[in-house]
Amino acid sequence: MKAFANQNARSVEEAVTLAQQSLQGGQSVSFVGGGTDLLQLMKDRVVNRPGSELPDVLVNLKTVGGLDQVTPSAQGGATIGGMITLDALSQNALVRDRFRVLAEAAESVASPQIRKAGTLAGNVCQRPWCWYFRNGFQCYKAGGSVCYSVRGENQLHAIFGGGPSYIVNPSDVAPALVALDASFRVVGPEGERTLSAADFFVLPRQDAEHENVLADDEVLASVELPAPGSGMRSAFHKEMDREAWTHALASAAVVLDMDGGVVRSARIVLGGVAPIPWRVPEAEALLAGNRVTPELARAVGAAAVAGARAMSKNAYKIPLARSVVERTVLTLATSA
Numbered sequence: 001m002k003a004f005a006n007q008n009a010r011s012v013e014e015a016v017t018l019a020q021q022s023l024q025g026g027q028s029v030s031f032v033g034g035g036t037d038l039l040q041l042m043k044d045r046v047v048n049r050p051g052s053e054l055p056d057v058l059v060n061l062k063t064v065g066g067l068d069q070v071t072p073s074a075q076g077g078a079t080i081g082g083m084i085t086l087d088a089l090s091q092n093a094l095v096r097d098r099f100r101v102l103a104e105a106a107e108s109v110a111s112p113q114i115r116k117a118g119t120l121a122g123n124v125c126q127r128p129w130c131w132y133f134r135n136g137f138q139c140y141k142a143g144g145s146v147c148y149s150v151r152g153e154n155q156l157h158a159i160f161g162g163g164p165s166y167i168v169n170p171s172d173v174a175p176a177l178v179a180l181d182a183s184f185r186v187v188g189p190e191g192e193r194t195l196s197a198a199d200f201f202v203l204p205r206q207d208a209e210h211e212n213v214l215a216d217d218e219v220l221a222s223v224e225l226p227a228p229g230s231g232m233r234s235a236f237h238k239e240m241d242r243e244a245w246t247h248a249l250a251s252a253a254v255v256l257d258m259d260g261g262v263v264r265s266a267r268i269v270l271g272g273v274a275p276i277p278w279r280v281p282e283a284e285a286l287l288a289g290n291r292v293t294p295e296l297a298r299a300v301g302a303a304a305v306a307g308a309r310a311m312s313k314n315a316y317k318i319p320l321a322r323s324v325v326e327r328t329v330l331t332l333a334t335s336a
């Protein structure tokens with residue numbers, strides 16, 4: 001593994017300054033949370049940021065005080081620090097109570113060991129787990145101009161939003177955050193900006209090398225969750241090729257705003273099937289103003305995958321995504 005310098009940041013602003021100083025000094029830099037993704041990439045000599053070298057400097061964000069907290073807002077929402085571990089997030093009482101879909105998504109990540117070390121921000125910013133990218137192929141994600149999955153092994157690749165790269169966004173918490181209409185607070189050299197979770201992720205056709213809008217010297221500091229309505233229910237379901245310790249083949253994060261037994265509005269976001277968390281408005285629209293029956297849930301599942309396009313080896317994802325939506329919607333709407 002290439003030698004690197006570790007710099008412990010004491011504040012988000014200091015982290016940004018440390019990163020800037022490294023970049024200005026001609027050194028490549030990466031922020032590090034739990035390191036469960038980044039350090040493996042470095043051991044495998046896969047570059048973390050396209051167009052840069054393996055990092056010379058790691059700016060450690062775990063030493064920033066207070067970034068691991070869940071803070072309720074006066075209006076009933078919450079602010080969650082980017083350095084909270086996935087384990088702490090999944091067990092937090094407020095998150096479980098008001099934002100169940102997020103707790104369930106965090107709980108479904110990988111293994112207990114990874115959840116104890118991996119952070120919310122690191123999970124959202126993890127690089128793709130495409131086997132070509134992870135094994136040193138010069139694909140779009142590594143700064144090249146080929147997606148090897150198109151003519152190769154594409155069992156785990158995208159059925160929505162692909163091209164020119166067909167990676168899928170690997171984060172389980174990302175669909176939950178989009179379904180909850182979360183906002184991300186990003187801090188950089190020019191100060192801070194807040195953007196909706198949906199606008200944080202970018203499609204390959206917008207930027208084939210990156211998965212999100214962050215610049216090299218910008219930190220994802222925290223996540224804001226708006227107050228849930230009194231009738232809000234939410235859930236996350238994930239389909240895998242084994243019981244645990246792996247990414248979603250397809251997942252559904254569903255948030256329903258219910259008025260008694262009738263759905264006022266719905267947000268449905270798929271994971272594991274597209275380069276970004278994939279919202280399905282046509283499926284959501286079928287629910288608005290209706291009582292959920294098994295027939296309606298089936299129609300919602302079908303609408304969710306109506307725009308899917310299979311590659312040569314991943315057509316199985318279409319019925320999988322359809323059924324995970326159908327099941328999640330039906331269970332959630334009909335549970336007491």
Ligand SMILES: Cc1cc2nc3c(=O)[nH]c(=O)nc-3n(C[C@H](O)[C@H](O)[C@H](O)COP(=O)(O)OP(=O)(O)OC[C@H]3O[C@@H](n4cnc5c(N)ncnc54)[C@H](O)[C@@H]3O)c2cc1C
Pocket residue numbers: 030031032033034035036037038039048061082108109110111114117118119120121122123124125126127170171172173214218219220221245246247248
């Ligand atoms: C065997 C295995 C199975 C896995 N299964 C799943 C799974 O089922 N579901 C799932 O969602 N994930 C899964 N993962 C991925 C795992 O969840 C991530 O490794 C972890 O969440 C990353 O968190 P971290 O804090 O360790 O990130 P790090 O490794 O520290 O960083 C990851 C990336 O995010 C960047 N980064 C970190 N924090 C910030 C920040 N605050 N601002 C800007 N950039 C930042 C880093 O530069 C790096 O590019 C799996 C990983 C492994 C090894």
